[in-house]
Amino acid sequence: MARADPGDVDAPEREIRLLKNPDGQWTARDLRLGVTAQGDSRSAALDALDDVVEAVAGDGGHPPTDEEIRDLGVDPETGRTQGDELPDVLQ
Template sequence: MAVKLRTPTEKAPYLIWKGSEAWVARDVRTGVASQGETRQEALENLDEAISLHEGEDSESIESWGEEREFLKELGIDPEEVKRARKSSRELPELMQ
């Protein structure tokens, strides 16, 4: 069971909590979420994910094939992401 540790503020517009296996951080404005082994890593990953989401670091991903390759580059199992999207309604809309 995840426990929310803080609520978003103007200065820090994100939620962060310790899940069963990792820290999870979600930006309230964009709905983008990320995770990490530590609280700091989750926040750093969230910052990168928001940059990618907003097109600051690269072009947007337009297909499952492109997303699959990008996830592999990050060391994330694309099939695990696909299964999680199908099985969980708790994921942010962006990841469903």
């Protein structure tokens, strides 16, 4: 079952489009925020969309811990000293 978003779930400006894709997957899109998620079922797509909405509009994220950074194969100290410059490939 889909969870409530961080805002008022009954707010009239909340509009969700739910589509069944040709491959059997479901796509859910929050039209107000412009975010999309997919799932194997309608409820899975709506649950995934609620997670995305929470991360974008609510308090769904957190700065990565040193352990999470190491799990990505990056030394946390090296990552902190890189500055805010984007790599050439992303500029």
